[in-house]
Amino acid sequence: MLKHIFLKFHEKNEDYPHVASTMAAHENIAKLGISSQFTWGQMTTRRQSGISAKQKIEIKNQLANGETTYVYFYSRIGEVLYRAELINVYDNNESAVYDNDFRNLVPSYYRHLCGQTQFTTAIPSIIYAYFRVKNLELLAEGKVDVEDAAEHILHYDRSEPILTIKGMQALLYVSDQGIEQYLNQVAIAKVDSTVKKKKVIVVSNEIDNKKTVDEIEGANEESTSGETRAARKIDHKEANKNKHSSGLISERLVVDFEKENLIRNGRADLALKVEHISQEHGDGDGYDILSFNLDESPKYIEVKGTKNKRNTQFFITSAEVRASEKYGDSYYLYRVFDLESVNPSICIYRGDANKHFNLTPYTYIAR
Incomplete structure (x- = not known):
């Protein structure tokens, strides 16, 4: 102890x-x-x-x-x-x-x-x-x-x-x-009060043209577009706090979206089984949420949220790419946009991430 x-x-x-x-x-x-x-x-x-x-x-x-x-x-x-x-x-x-x-x-x-x-x-x-x-x-x-x-x-x-x-x-x-669990519950309760005021809109499923995405070991955060990045002093503590908040809001929006969809289609029994995996088990599984299709087949959902509009690049970890390859058509990437609006929008990508995105290695190991 x-x-x-x-x-x-x-x-x-x-x-x-x-x-x-x-x-x-x-x-x-x-x-x-x-x-x-x-x-x-x-x-x-x-x-x-x-x-x-x-x-x-x-x-x-x-x-x-x-x-x-x-x-x-x-x-x-x-x-x-x-x-x-x-x-x-x-x-x-x-x-x-x-x-x-x-x-x-x-x-x-x-x-x-x-x-x-x-x-x-x-x-x-x-x-x-x-x-x-x-x-x-x-x-x-x-x-x-x-x-x-x-x-x-x-x-x-x-x-x-x-x-x-x-x-x-x-x-x-x-x-x-148990203080970590307590603090997590408090954070989720605060986020859920925000989420209840929002209504997500699915704007597109299965966008065909590939998007450029940075593949990175570690943080799930937005990427700036283009190859040149200007050096600047970053308040990492504040940036991490904002990133965590955006990520949690995005995930809770998707949890509610999945449950409501199942209930609306007569599968309240499956709605009770939806799990917020990243909050219960951490980020190591390569996906954030376990949900279900109406035929009871599993949906392994990774959520990427942003306060920005569509077509903003984002980071995806190697673990998440591997999970998309492993689960194939059972893997879904939900890209949530306009988080600060009353009606955030979602683009849904199904299957191997390599099919939908041009993955660019972003970090390297120096020995």
């Missing part, structure tokens, strides 16, 4: 009244710095240096083994719950805390405390431990949503929901039980 870190924080720090928001100051570092990183300094008014040796060794071993270890940030007054991936943890007397590269990841308002181990009249609080993290995300906001999410974050030793622990310290160790 993985061990994660749970930190309580105050959105307003009375030692630094000019700072409007503790978390916003750290978020600004992530936006301006490298790879969405920042360093969080955990403060204390007691003589303390670092987290306990036992806990530090366990956390470091997890990181060394490539285990994704999280730091949860909770503000009771602010009623917010964040999460970030832990990169490393440091004591306040380690040599690294004196390096400029390290200090630049600490918000400027308390950067002067890096390496400070002694209290003075002017310095009533010091940092006893530093947590370098990346990819901060807001998990929940508002008392009810925060408490619901925190039900899946358990005290590591007691196995009780973390917010039920009385006299809760500012730093605790936790395990997360």
Whole structure:
């Protein structure tokens, strides 16, 4: 069972009244710095240096083994719950805390405390431990949503929901039980509320002329047309968030479309069997949705969504191409356009992707 870190924080720090928001100051570092990183300094008014040796060794071993270890940030007054991936943890007397590269990841308002181990009249609080993290995300906001999410974050030793622990310290160790499923359900519920306001229109089936598509290992995202791509700085965190949102909306639209079609044609029994595979099993199967034809034969559906109009290029993974070859006429690619409109449109392609698209290799492995 993985061990994660749970930190309580105050959105307003009375030692630094000019700072409007503790978390916003750290978020600004992530936006301006490298790879969405920042360093969080955990403060204390007691003589303390670092987290306990036992806990530090366990956390470091997890990181060394490539285990994704999280730091949860909770503000009771602010009623917010964040999460970030832990990169490393440091004591306040380690040599690294004196390096400029390290200090630049600490918000400027308390950067002067890096390496400070002694209290003075002017310095009533010091940092006893530093947590370098990346990819901060807001998990929940508002008392009810925060408490619901925190039900899946358990005290590591007691196995009780973390917010039920009385006299809760500012730093605790936790395990997360089912939080990914919970967050996924919340995301789907939000998307479904959007999907219910839309009505898809099938504009074409089996378009004969081949389209150019980039074949890529990995992300399912839109491609720009043409061979020349101008270099530009990309907010990858925001781009991935938008991509995930568009993908999920597209998939839920198709799930509803398939169920409604089956019910309308007297096969409500099959509608109950439609599965959102990518949400339940991940993306490794090469398709997103399992549906059925009226004769009960399976439909393996891959969904590609875009906010743009038709004829926008898109990425398709090698796994998806292989699935289209494997399942043949049982494989369908649903291209969903105009996602932001009330009436998104769908083009449906059936069978081997090679029949419908000119596949262009896009990424290479360098050895």
